[in-house]
Amino acid sequence: MRPLAKKRLYITLKGWELRRHLIKCGDLVNKFGSVIILEEDIYVSPVFYSYACEALTYYSNDDRIAGISLYTLTFGEGHKFPFTPIDDGSDVFFMQMAGSIGQVLTRERWNNFKNWYESNPDLSEVKGLSKIIKNWPEQSWKKYFVAYIILFDKYFVFPKKSYVTNFADKGTNMISTSFVLQVPLKLKKTNVRFISLDDALSVYDSFSEILPDRLNKFTDTLKDYDYEVDLYGRKESFSKDYILTRRNCQNTILTFDRNAKPHEMNIIMDLPGNVFSLAHKDDVEMNEQGLGEKMDDFTYFYTFVFNSSYMIKIILYRIISKWKRFFK
Secondary structure, eight states, rough: OSSSSSOOBOOOTTTTHHHHHHHHHHHHHHSSSSEEEEEETEEEEEEHHHHHHHHHHTTOOOOTEEESSSSOOBBBBOOOOOOOOOOOOSSSESSOOOSSSSSEEHHHHHHHHHHHHHHHHHOOTTTTHHHHHTTSSSSSSSHHHHHHHHHOOOOEEESSSSEEEEOOOBSSHHHHHHHTTOOOBBOOOOOOOOOOOTTTOOOOTTSSSSSSSHHHTOOTTTTTEEEETTTSSSSSSSSSSEEEEEOBBSOEEEEEOOOSSSTHHHHHHHSSSSSSSEEGGGBBOOSSSOOSSSHHHHHHOGGOOHHHHHHHHHHHHHHHHHHHHHHH
16 A cells, blocks of 8 residues: 555566565455455546445455456456446446456455365466466466456456546556556545346456446347447457457347447447448458447547657657667
8 A cells, every 4th residue: 555655665576576576465364254455556536445344345245256347447457458448327336357456355256266276277278268368477367367267257446436546656556657647546434336147237357358248238229139348459369150349240130339438338329321231140350350440430439649759759759668668
């Protein structure tokens, strides 16, 4: 937990050392029953502890909840583009993604993961785990936790307003200090509107894609199809016959525009256009990269940075930063 005076603390652990360290921290549940793990570059809200206790109590009887995050997500970890949970009237959302920036763990749920982890699983065989996550470095304990969550159909609970933020200090996971993990903090205590996993509509898979059965509760447009959601266009394989996707498709069944935010709203509002398509999986073009391949992907997510002089400054800054890393 970061003190009020901003002092930089540089800690570097190599590969397995960091992963073993985090696993040992998780094992403290066997002594205390439940633990809150906070790394050295995290700054906490004054009300983080009360939220953690309330969330633990509310979800104590649901074995599908693998853990509770104190940090919200503003981008998808499987694609790195912005993510915004849809409003379902609650203060939380659920995702098949492990929280690692301030997480709350309990004995039984952690040990279920730990027993699987000790079986030396092969992550390359885990369907639904993105290549980005599979390629995270060896020090990552989180990629194993995400794989476990996918395999056993578990979820983490995330707050829509964050109770911790992250300075992303230089260390094992960060080559240089970054602002990418900074998020606004919840500073005042309020009555948190928790919701059960069964009743929640803001529920997502590991690619930050809303679950089809939850999307169907907002709209009847797709209810006659057994489909999978791929609005970011980043999934590498599909388990359903029909796909709602950002990728180019042949023989489209339904099409939608992309003007509203978050992007699920374009389906809910049935906005006519040709950005998103519903098609049979055999008609989806998998040879393209999907999200990020076209300029309008960036203008949709990053509207305010598309000033030419500003973009040139960003590019130059990125180039200079990378060169500095190599010539320190």
